Amino acid sequence: MEITVNQKNYPVSESCSIEQLxxxxxxxxxxxxxxxxxxxxxxxxxxxxxxxxxxxxLTIIKATQGG
Incomplete structure (x- = not known):
């Protein structure tokens, strides 16, 4: 199967969790x-x-430091 992460496609197994991703x-x-x-x-x-x-x-957002 295929998922999209931040607009990029990835093949993953049918039993893939977010943690495994x-x-x-x-x-x-x-x-x-x-x-x-x-x-x-x-x-x-x-x-x-x-x-x-x-x-x-999926949308992945990473926290960054800044001011």
Missing amino acids: FAEVLQIPVQGIAVAINQTIISKTEWPERLLRDGDR
Whole structure:
């Protein structure tokens, strides 16, 4: 199946969770990150259990420091 992350397509397995997406596909640290799927914010506590579906559109927002 295929999902879109910040306007870039990625193939993922049918049983891929948000947590697995970060660890295995994107390989980026999760500190300071917020995730929305199809324009709905997903709580970090839901990441291990929330399975992605074909066609999901994820928006990943990384907090930055600044003034």
